[in-house]
Amino acid sequence: MKEPIIAFNQFTFKYHSQTEPTLHNIDATIYQGEKVLILGPSGSGKSTLVHCLNGLVPFSYKGKIEGELLINGQNTKDLDIFTISTMVGTVLQDTDGQFIGITVGEDLAFSLENEQVPQQEMKEIVQQVAELVEVEDHMNHATHELSGGQKQRVSLGGVMVDEKVDILLFDEPLANLDPATGQYAMDLIDRVHQETDKTIVMIEHRLEDALHIEFDRVIVMDEGKIVFNGKPNDLLASDVLEQVAIREPLYLKALKYADCPLHSQMQLADLTRLELSASNKTALQQWSIVQDDATQSFSENILEVHNLQFNYAENPILQNISFSIRQGEMVSIVGKNGAGKSTLSKLICGFEQMDSGEILLHGEDISNKTIFDRASKIGFVLQNPNHMITKHFIYDEIALGLINRGYDQAEIDKRVIHALKVFGLYPFRNWPISALSYGQKKRVTIASILVLEPSILILDEPTAGQDFRHYTEMMTFLQELNANGTTIMFITHDMHLMLEYTSRSIVLADGRLIADRSAVDVLTDDQVVVKANLKRTSLFDLAQKANAQDPKAFVHQFIAYDRKVRKRWL
Numbered sequence: 125m126k127e128p129i130i131a132f133n134q135f136t137f138k139y140h141s142q143t144e145p146t147l148h149n150i151d152a153t154i155y156q157g158e159k160v161l162i163l164g165p166s167g168s169g170k171s172t173l174v175h176c177l178n179g180l181v182p183f184s185y186k187g188k189i190e191g192e193l194l195i196n197g198q199n200t201k202d203l204d205i206f207t208i209s210t211m212v213g214t215v216l217q218d219t220d221g222q223f224i225g226i227t228v229g230e231d232l233a234f235s236l237e238n239e240q241v242p243q244q245e246m247k248e249i250v251q252q253v254a255e256l257v258e259v260e261d262h263m264n265h266a267t268h269e270l271s272g273g274q275k276q277r278v279s280l281g282g283v284m285v286d287e288k289v290d291i292l293l294f295d296e297p298l299a300n301l302d303p304a305t306g307q308y309a310m311d312l313i314d315r316v317h318q319e320t321d322k323t324i325v326m327i328e329h330r331l332e333d334a335l336h337i338e339f340d341r342v343i344v345m346d347e348g349k350i351v352f353n354g355k356p357n358d359l360l361a362s363d364v365l366e367q368v369a370i371r372e373p374l375y376l377k378a379l380k381y382a383d384c385p386l387h388s389q390m391q392l393a394d395l396t397r398l399e400l401s402a403s404n405k406t407a408l409q410q411w412s413i414v415q416d417d418a419t420q421s422f423s424e425n426i427l428e429v430h431n432l433q434f435n436y437a438e439n440p441i442l443q444n445i446s447f448s449i450r451q452g453e454m455v456s457i458v459g460k461n462g463a464g465k466s467t468l469s470k471l472i473c474g475f476e477q478m479d480s481g482e483i484l485l486h487g488e489d490i491s492n493k494t495i496f497d498r499a500s501k502i503g504f505v506l507q508n509p510n511h512m513i514t515k516h517f518i519y520d521e522i523a524l525g526l527i528n529r530g531y532d533q534a535e536i537d538k539r540v541i542h543a544l545k546v547f548g549l550y551p552f553r554n555w556p557i558s559a560l561s562y563g564q565k566k567r568v569t570i571a572s573i574l575v576l577e578p579s580i581l582i583l584d585e586p587t588a589g590q591d592f593r594h595y596t597e598m599m600t601f602l603q604e605l606n607a608n609g610t611t612i613m614f615i616t617h618d619m620h621l622m623l624e625y626t627s628r629s630i631v632l633a634d635g636r637l638i639a640d641r642s643a644v645d646v647l648t649d650d651q652v653v654v655k656a657n658l659k660r661t662s663l664f665d666l667a668q669k670a671n672a673q674d675p676k677a678f679v680h681q682f683i684a685y686d687r688k689v690r691k692r693w694l
């Protein structure tokens with residue numbers, strides 16, 4: 125039997141600024157070398173739990189602790205943050221808060237420098253790790269010049285360099301990674317685990333992607349309490365995930381919709397090993413075919429991009445990009461980390477100036493328009509909410525754009541209160557933004573743009589860091605907005621989101637547009653999938669495994685049925 129490495133005993137934690145504890149009576153033991161996944165809806169206390177483990181609670185985030193937390197048998201109340209950091213390494217949810225070095229190379233070398241590792245050895249280790257996380261071409265780049273996914277890779281590399289820590293904590297390591305890199309990151313974490321026997325604790329909303337590797341245990345949290353602590357297959361056979369509104373792997377949801385009972389012996393956590401009986405297969409094949417593929421017709425182009433070219437210094441970032449968006453469309457922009465998706469959005473909104481090409485809005489060239497001018501027509505929601513937020517209180521943040529545009533107080537109140545309600549933020553309206561979870565902050569930033577009622581809305585990964593209920597609410601809200609005439613473009617790494625909500629996908633790889641087709645067509649074209657680091661949805665694989673006649677129709681059927689079921693939540 126392995127030794128306990130982490131033990132929460134009747135552990136309760138209350139932030140000073142809160143009236144109620146965020147964590148209640150947590151009892152959980154994690155053993156040396158275990159791989160544990162922590163799930164839970166937004167605001168359930170997952171990050172707080174992780175912060176207790178790495179010492180940020182109570183050293184940076186003050187509050188009151190009751191009960192005890194032991195790491196390696198030592199009570200954390202007797203330890204300082206430096207000692208904790210020698211035992212626990214963390215990849216934070218917001219990677220920007222974590223970078224120490226100015227360049228990628230310096231950042232990766234930081235912990236080795238602290239340990240006074242000889243120069244030559246340090247260089248070799250840093251090079252090796254940079255190659256592992258595929259950032260070796262960016263060693264001299266400043267960390268703020270990286271794309272979201274590249275930052276995530278450097279953070280992963282940062283903890284892997286650090287050989288002395290026994291426990292590795294990952295707070296949503298997949299949030300900004302493209303699907304293929306996400307799988308690669310999970311494999312990498314698994315490999316580090318196999319080679320070092322470190323204890324791995326991971327928080328991840330993308331359950332299906334996390335289950336790409338085998339976890340020993342899953343802990344599910346809800347409202348600061350543990351509601352499940354057991355094997356992945358047992359969890360997947362239970363209805364716990366449904367109760368706390370966490371998205372189950374799609375292939376399992378499809379089995380449930382087709383009335384196939386799930387048992388933990390069916391190897392539910394791994395689609396490649398999933399055991400389907402003959403009757404399961406028949407049930408899936410008979411899944412009635414509903415084509416909801418009504419082709420929409422759109423009128424004029426609202427946005428046109430012609431031969432756009434953009435370099436950062438000497439580096440070509442976007443080359444020869446041309447596409448158009450029609451009034452009323454909802455389009456996804458997908459592709460590899462660093463492909464240029466965020467840069468493209470910044471060029472459209474005027475945060476960067478293109479080197480050549482043309483951008484037309486309603487047929488008019490907007491190249492000379494300022495960011496402020498463009499912002500009343502084109503709303504842009506950044507990937508990282510902390511890059512957008514400037515105010516202390518939620519209400520003020522959402523009202524800011526309206527105040528800048530000179531709306532009267534009554535109109536401001538009306539719009540802000542409506543947005544607070546729609547985004548589930550009304551109960552928190554008087555809170556400081558610093559007391560919100562990452563997902564909650566993200567919703568504040570989207571609300572702050574939507575109150576301006578732009579005619580095109582561009583969102584950079586709107587659902588990253590959101591739990592499933594908020595994901596559904598957000599996407600339903602965007603759909604309604606779209607149905608009422610707002611044209612929407614969003615960047616996403618979530619393949620099912622792209623399939624479910626957008627009729628058309630623009631695919632970028634290495635600065636070039638490599639496909640502009642229906643989402644289903646994109647995801648069934650293996651060449652495009654490989655080139656742009658995308659991933660087929662598991663629904664296709666399940667349909668094939670069940671010998672269903674038409675896997676595409678199976679996916680459509682799932683989307684239509686699932687949408688009806690989820691409408692009941694709203």
Ligand SMILES: Nc1ncnc2c1ncn2[C@@H]1O[C@H](COP(=O)(O)OP(=O)(O)OP(=O)(O)O)[C@@H](O)[C@H]1O
Binds near residue numbers: 139167168171172562
């Ligand atoms: N620094 C803080 N000060 C005060 N309260 C906080 C602070 N950070 C978090 N909280 C409170 O703790 C609750 C849980 O936040 P936490 O970040 O642990 O949730 P989470 O499960 O990780 O959510 P998400 O999935 O959205 O990141 C929040 O709803 C908020 O009320």
Ligand SMILES: Nc1ncnc2c1ncn2[C@@H]1O[C@H](COP(=O)(O)OP(=O)(O)OP(=O)(O)O)[C@@H](O)[C@H]1O
Binds near residue numbers: 270
């Ligand atoms: N300020 C900057 N200076 C120099 N290079 C930059 C800067 N910002 C981004 N880059 C580079 O431009 C390329 C495109 O970045 P961009 O953020 O547009 O990618 P992305 O497709 O949105 O990626 P992700 O999916 O990881 O968010 C990357 O190689 C990145 O390193």
